[in-house]
Amino acid sequence: xxxxxxxxxxxxxxxxxxxxxxxxxxxxxxxxxxxxxxxxxxxxxxxxxxxxxxxxxxxxxxxxxxxxxxxxxxxxxxxxxxxxxxxxxxxxxxxxxxxxxxxxxxxxxxxxxxxxxxxxxxxxxxxxxxxxxxxxxxxxxxxxxxxxxxxxxxxxxxxxxxxxxxxxxxxxxxxxxxxxxxxxxxxxxxxxxxxxxxxxxxxxxxxxxxxxxxxxxxxxxxxxxxxxxxxxxxxxxxxxxxxxxxxxxxxxxxxxxxxxxxxxxxxxxxxxxxxxxxxxxxxxxxxxxxxxxxxxxxxxxxxxxxxxxxxxxxxxxxxxxxxxxxxxxxxxxxxxxxxxxxxxxxxxxxxxxxxxxxxxxxxxxxxxxxxxxxxxxxxxxxxxxxxxxxxxxxxxxxxxxxxxxxxxxxxxxxxxxxxxxxxxxxxxxxxxxxxxxxxxxxxxxxxxxxxxxxxxxxxxxxxxxxxxxxxxxxxxxxxxxxxxxxxxxxxxxxxxxxxxxxxxxxxxxxxxxxxxxxxxxxxxxxxxxxxxxxxxxxxxxxxxxxxxxxxxxxxxxxxxx
Numbered sequence: 001x002x003x004x005x006x007x008x009x010x011x012x013x014x015x016x017x018x019x020x021x022x023x024x025x026x027x028x029x030x031x032x033x034x035x036x037x038x039x040x041x042x043x044x045x046x047x048x049x050x051x052x053x054x055x056x057x058x059x060x061x062x063x064x065x066x067x068x069x070x071x072x073x074x075x076x077x078x079x080x081x082x083x084x085x086x087x088x089x090x091x092x093x094x095x096x097x098x099x100x101x102x103x104x105x106x107x108x109x110x111x112x113x114x115x116x117x118x119x120x121x122x123x124x125x126x127x128x129x130x131x132x133x134x135x136x137x138x139x140x141x142x143x144x145x146x147x148x149x150x151x152x153x154x155x156x157x158x159x160x161x162x163x164x165x166x167x168x169x170x171x172x173x174x175x176x177x178x179x180x181x182x183x184x185x186x187x188x189x190x191x192x193x194x195x196x197x198x199x200x201x202x203x204x205x206x207x208x209x210x211x212x213x214x215x216x217x218x219x220x221x222x223x224x225x226x227x228x229x230x231x232x233x234x235x236x237x238x239x240x241x242x243x244x245x246x247x248x249x250x251x252x253x254x255x256x257x258x259x260x261x262x263x264x265x266x267x268x269x270x271x272x273x274x275x276x277x278x279x280x281x282x283x284x285x286x287x288x289x290x291x292x293x294x295x296x297x298x299x300x301x302x303x304x305x306x307x308x309x310x311x312x313x314x315x316x317x318x319x320x321x322x323x324x325x326x327x328x329x330x331x332x333x334x335x336x337x338x339x340x341x342x343x344x345x346x347x348x349x350x351x352x353x354x355x356x357x358x359x360x361x362x363x364x365x366x367x368x369x370x371x372x373x374x375x376x377x378x379x380x381x382x383x384x385x386x387x388x389x390x391x392x393x394x395x396x397x398x399x400x401x402x403x404x405x406x407x408x409x410x411x412x413x414x415x416x417x418x419x420x421x422x423x424x425x426x427x428x429x430x431x432x433x434x435x436x437x438x439x440x441x442x443x444x445x446x447x448x449x450x451x452x453x454x455x456x457x458x459x460x461x462x463x464x465x466x467x468x469x470x471x472x473x474x475x476x477x478x479x480x481x482x483x484x485x486x487x488x489x490x491x492x493x494x495x496x497x498x499x500x501x502x503x504x505x506x507x508x509x510x511x512x513x514x515x516x517x518x519x520x521x522x523x524x525x526x527x528x529x530x531x532x533x534x535x536x537x538x539x540x541x542x543x544x545x546x547x548x549x550x551x552x553x554x555x556x557x558x559x560x561x
Contacts, residue, residue: 106443156226
């Protein structure tokens with residue numbers, strides 16, 4: 001008797017990624033080779049490490065249309081699932097006119113949505129409270145599609161390579177036991193992933209929840225990585241990189257990080273035109289067996305030559321330009337020459353920031369504007385690390401830099417000034433018509449705030465310039481950590497840090513900023529509404545006692561312009 005051929009299964013996705021005028025890209029993962037079909041577009045899967053993926057570009061959708069879609073594998077429908085309780089997955093073409101809605105946030109651990117994991121950290125060390133992305137999805141299911149965000153911008157730490165969930169840890173333990181105690185080479189500490197295979201477990205765990213799958217299947221998404229997608233303090237300094245490269249398990253970790261990021265996050269950030277020109281994608285698709293070697297070589301090159309690949313990207317949302325800057329992987333780390341971006345990437349950023357637009361959104365995982373106390377502390381530390389107080393102090397400064405995570409824009413002063421100059425030139429009209437607003441969107445710091453910026457002593461600006469930070473989606477600070485951050489905002493801390501920075505020879509910043517409200521430390525998501533030349537920001541949080549039925553509650557509502 002001949003067994004019937006196995007039916008392909010949808011493992012992950014569909015994820016709706018890039019949506020532009022008349023076209024959209026959708027990403028899926030399947031359990032075996034097959035042909036994927038969405039809206040009459042077919043694409044064979046490609047294989048990496050025994051895992052199967054497809055990225056489909058759908059064309060010819062009418063402007064302003066909202067189209068429901070299904071996913072078929074080898075002709076058999078697999079999405080929506082037969083027992084699906086969610087609304088139909090749809091592709092919505094961009095809004096007609098000058099309005100746009102951007103939802104954003106960062107830092108989302110993947111743990112169960114029930115106690116003890118839904119409790120606060122202060123109650124239980126495992127507690128991560130209620131997932132703001134889950135609450136957002138519940139709200140959207142009850143809304144008309146016209147009220148949905150045009151894009152969901154995930155600003156780093158989509159997965160935690162150094163803090164895996166219990167489910168992923170169980171899979172890792174099973175895999176490593178099967179390989180033998182010493183099988184597969186040196187392994188990282190417990191709770192951390194080792195290589196590409198274990199990275200695939202992270203994404204399966206983070207994106208497989210039914211509510212999350214529905215949300216990502218129907219709201220276009222853009223993503224950029226940050227440190228925990230790879231390792232805490234990733235690329236903090238040249239010393240950090242030199243030290244980690246001597247750790248036996250690091251090479252497999254970083255290669256797996258780049259391989260998985262390229263597949264799961266980066267590809268969906270690109271437009272169909274950019275995908276058509278992507279040489280790595282063409283090589284991966286051309287490999288009829290398994291393209292692991294192709295992608296491994298690419299990933300190893302990314303680790304060796306940080307400026308070799310541009311992970312930054314842009315999207316246009318009507319008359320809004322979204323410019324997403326990679327502030328992590330492409331850093332220049334030599335002391336005295338530190339920078340967030342390479343010269344080529346800065347040139348690209350300057351080119352993309354211009355144009356006849358109503359709003360410019362500059363997204364970077366790390367905040368450009370911190371509390372003044374932290375800003376001065378980080379600037380002081382960079383100067384000390386670069387030798388302002390001598391060699392011995394530089395060694396101590398490096399330990400402080402790594403121990404306190406002093407590696408934001410203020411700790412890369414050249415980049416801080418460059419970004420400020422770009423923003424000022426755009427806001428003052430030196431690069432053409434000034435947009436109504438320039439909003440820097442960031443995450444990372446596990447609290448949310450809005451700060452307004454000005455440039456005293458420089459040509460006046462006509463754009464509203466603000467820093468909007470929203471973090472975490474799900475990974476709140478405990479009470480002690482919150483107290484420390486509030487203390488850093490105090491006047492005595494600011495005065496002391498400013499004094500240290502001046503003593504180390506740090507010049508005053510050419511930008512001034514002030515916070516509109518006190519910071520919030522909850523699991524939260526932000527929404528930026530852009531309508532003509534008006535912009536409005538709101539930040540909403542979840543409550544731990546609502547884990548059975550997550551809701552969003554308003555904590556900040558501000559008119560930007």
